[in-house]
Amino acid sequence: MTDVVIAGIGQTEVGEHWEIGLRDLAYNALHDALKDSGGLKPQALFVGNMLAPNLSNQAHLGALIADYAGLTGIEAITLEAAGASGGAALRQAYLAIASGMVDVALVVGIEKFTDKIGSEVEEAIASTSDSDFEAVQGMTATAQAALLMKRYMYENDVPQDGFASFALTAHANGVANPNAMFRKAIKAETYAKAEMVSDPINMFDVAPNADGAAALVLTRRDLLPSDWHASHPLVKIAGSAASSDTLALHDRKDILYFDTAQISAGKAMKQAEITLDRINFFEYHDAFSIYAALSLEAVGFAIKGRGWKLAEDGEISLKGKIPCATMGGMKARGFPGGAAGVYQAVEAVTQLRGQAGANQIANAKYGLIQSLGGPASTAVSHILQALD
């Protein structure tokens, strides 16, 4: 099989887009991605979305967005796997191209949280947990993460401020990202004084729900003109994998190990024929700082119980052993639900093209991106590679 490549990227600013709706947000990202691709003609659209049927009273986004983007007639479908919807849309587009049935595929991740107020959003997000057993008890995603973090602190003897580096790193990296929701660095004392959201999760341990859309154009390498974007490397999808786990925490053998993060990353690395030491940066799913710590451990960058220490030691910063959240991550760029996984891909392509400006990782060749749904009930991992 010829290589599957990402030939176009687009994104909107992440934030509170009160002024425009779902379809406009999606259009803006798609328009930019198609322009960046040099005008490739897509045959299929894969929409990653988490909650539009609940929050915007709008299902059937595939046909809606295809039509609004001027692509009426193409194949169009919506993928949902909670917070991993964006990663899942990328994976399905990848499979479609790899099958040889589709030559050019679009991916758009889209979420519009501001169509509803905060408590309604929390309730809708809770519907992605095991609703009959968790949401029905009043359990929210943040409460679920708080249980994980509390247990992690207890088992590994970690103080609250042992998690500060996740937020500090993300906010430091968000400063130079024009699409980030938060572009201000924070200090350790700001983290230490932050109000609790759901003890022990404070304001800086949780990523902000935000509106946004990001888009990708996928194709086969042999379909691109030889002079395509000669000024920077072409980016290949070298590995792609997904895995599922229980929705409910109470069904897990070990709530402090993200099986799916391990399985999907391992499969993606196997496909890419690389080992962990070859990966130059990791866009993890830091919807909560505890998720970031557990993801570092599951993928293998830290041993169990020591993900927080890797961060505290400065190893996830741009100059560290394994830079993470290089454009601000979910914490500072913002968490646009089903678009989050597509933002990761857009940011990874930016790094691998050498276009990340002040945040550029030197000689970045391989990037790992990982999109989680719930507490890693779904994980979708991709290895992106800069071709020579």
Add this chain to the structure above:
Amino acid sequence: MTDVVIAGIGQTEVGEHWEIGLRDLAYNALHDALKDSGGLKPQALFVGNMLAPNLSNQAHLGALIADYAGLTGIEAITLEAAGASGGAALRQAYLAIASGMVDVALVVGIEKFTDKIGSEVEEAIASTSDSDFEAVQGMTATAQAALLMKRYMYENDVPQDGFASFALTAHANGVANPNAMFRKAIKAETYAKAEMVSDPINMFDVAPNADGAAALVLTRRDLLPSDWHASHPLVKIAGSAASSDTLALHDRKDILYFDTAQISAGKAMKQAEITLDRINFFEYHDAFSIYAALSLEAVGFAIKGRGWKLAEDGEISLKGKIPCATMGGMKARGFPGGAAGVYQAVEAVTQLRGQAGANQIANAKYGLIQSLGGPASTAVSHILQALD
């Protein structure tokens, strides 16, 4: 590429399953399909669902159902394209197998309408239309179909009872289907006396919303043991295609032509290398009798404006030129939303295996199944073929 085949089928009875929930329904269909496959080990699950986030307060069905079916760890994802969700799930599973990345894939279509009352269901279904412009005006799917039917009757000079044959045929075929919701034949006078739901759509012009789950096991032909199910033909997916159109009727050039039905069926036939005359039966998307008429025309079995006449002439019955709704269709088997397209596939496989009992189409070699979302805003078409 080696053939992609359907190596297992399963289905629950369609009806009002007040006693069990989403996950149980899905489990029952999956269990039967896996058993029928002779115990193949799936690596991926594709869930077709339309409205669970709204009606059952449960999103993230992929991981939920995979875990509940004892398949924790496998890749799992939900596909949504309104009423075409089932067809879309089948198509994504097909692409996954065709890519060579997945060896055995499960498809499950699942819908649970009885978690809410009728008016709430109607409101949820309206969210699959262009919500900001249609649902917001009080437009329901049935009202939309009524506009189509009224215009069709006016333009083509068709009396109300010109549509009776769609319901009569479906109900006649439902009698011998043990999984059908309605197993009683109806008479022309019953149709003529039926109450109006949304003029000119009467009780027999609209399919009943119902609970149900249907499942498929897909794999590559070369992965099956040579003695697999030697007693009946193996069924191949010979063609697969999808297309999208505007959600809103007011954005269409011609509301009485289902472009997507034409495009997707045409592509599927091209891939299968057959012409229309080779198709032995057509499982159309008869959520409304007007949809059935328009589908017959778009696919090419009747000229524009004469689909109703084909039915009236008896040509869609089991002995007619192009048997439709052979196991009762959506009208008599019932319309389980995102599961409907998977029921079509299960029923087509049953025909092609020669296991359709009293409803068997003689020498059935090719079947066309078509799953629609909204008024053909999405269409997904598959050609299934009995191998020698």
